[in-house]
Amino acid sequence: MKNEKLYNSGVLTELCKGAVLPPKELWENKKGGLVIIECPQRIPCNPCHTSCPTGAVVEFKDINDQPEIDYEKCTGCGMCVAKCPGLACFVIDLTFSEDKALLKLPYELTPMPEKKDKVWCLNRVGEVVTEGTVENITEPFKDSTKVLHVSIDKSFVDQVRSVRVVK
């Protein structure tokens, strides 16, 4: 792993098993987006698979396996985003508009934003990298984990993994 010290403190430093990107062409044309899971460590956990309605998160041979995704089946529905106890699932929809992507990410903090609010978008170490707009807020399992749909400039999709809401 690149920059091991940083990785060992919980920051993804390169793609690896359990943290892959979708095939480029499929990703660029898939309405609704595709899931990105950042779960590189073998831990006993599989709700991303059991919550997936389409079988896109492939069944685990061993519960400790890192998640594997069949991108042909992913619809970007975001059920895993809401279910993952590690908050490690994100959906990125590159078809949102010409220059903007839609990011669907888990949110369990206060304050709760409202639609059309501007939010700060944070990278994997919590630095503000851009501003985004909340397009929608869902709560698929009615269990207090919200899924924020945030539009951001396409060039930041590799970086943004969280938001800060300032009211």
Place this chain on the structure above:
Amino acid sequence: MSEIKKTDILIVGGGAAGLSAAAEAASYGAKITVLESDLHLGGQLVKQTHKFFGSKDEHAGTRGYKIADIILKEIEDNKENVEVHTNTAAVGFYKNDGIVTAMSGEESYFKLQPKKILMATGAQERIIPFPNNDLPGVYGAGAVQTLMNVYGVVPGKKVLMVGAGNIGLIVSYQLMQAGVEIAAVLEALPKIGGYWVHAAKIRRLGVPILLRHTIKAALGKDVVEGAVIQELNDKFQLIGEPKKIDCDVICLAVGLTPTNEMLWQAGCEMKFVSQLCGHVPVRDAKLRTSHPDFWVAGDAAGIEEASAAMIEGRIAGLAMSEALGLKIQQENYGIYQERLDSLRRGEAGEKIRCGLGMAQITDWGNK
């Protein structure tokens, strides 16, 4: 004081392991008495506002406190078999006649004569020595969770978390959910001890996790006003310059150690196993100790995750029921064991596997 309460199974501790054992054994018709020293059942589960890992069988993806409700509801189905005493602690076991003394509240005592006993007493938090560690504002992580998640009180404004195991990482996240700032998370080892995803969750909110760092002292006259931290080398010696951190709470999440004094009293064979975080009873795969009437489950058997504690409770509940001569679901042994094994198969389970290799025996024979 004179009357001796008889019961088939005494479960000491009404947390994840104890409640699961009660649910399992009650379903076979065993008469159970649960002693819980806290004011309510649920143990550590009731403080866990985050979603659990594991598989569906251990309610993965469900928040901990909701899991406590699920098990309590299961017990409710056989409530005629389960007698619960909260605010009641088991204080002693008398080997000569098998009597357990219990203290209800702080004044009233009673005696129990159980046929089988499960110690599901959980764990105690460790504390590390540093100057001023007795200042108000220095907390154990468990205390912070109780304050915040049971009573709705935040411990302060800015917290220095010591320890990046799962507890340190999760409690940091929960503090942030309550609007408390985390100054930093310190970890003496070169790598976080908890799940990587838990660390990633707080890293992306801007929390620094300082690996190879330790706390040197708490600052303040009457209460915590800050802390001094310093870097460590690979021999855990202090290097570099001490640094001052601004905080009003120092939260210690530096590990747990099994609580199992009554097993010593009962004369159970005990062993120090560092991977299980302290002295633990030697036990067979059905969680029976060297004393034929004592079982153990959960953190009292070795520090592990709540999901494992719940399955161990099931196995112990099953085994005690069998030992009482009740008709049980034999196939459950295999099902539960497979679930337990699968939870322990990963990278995070390596320590546990290694520890069990030392603490578990195949069979007690005719002992």
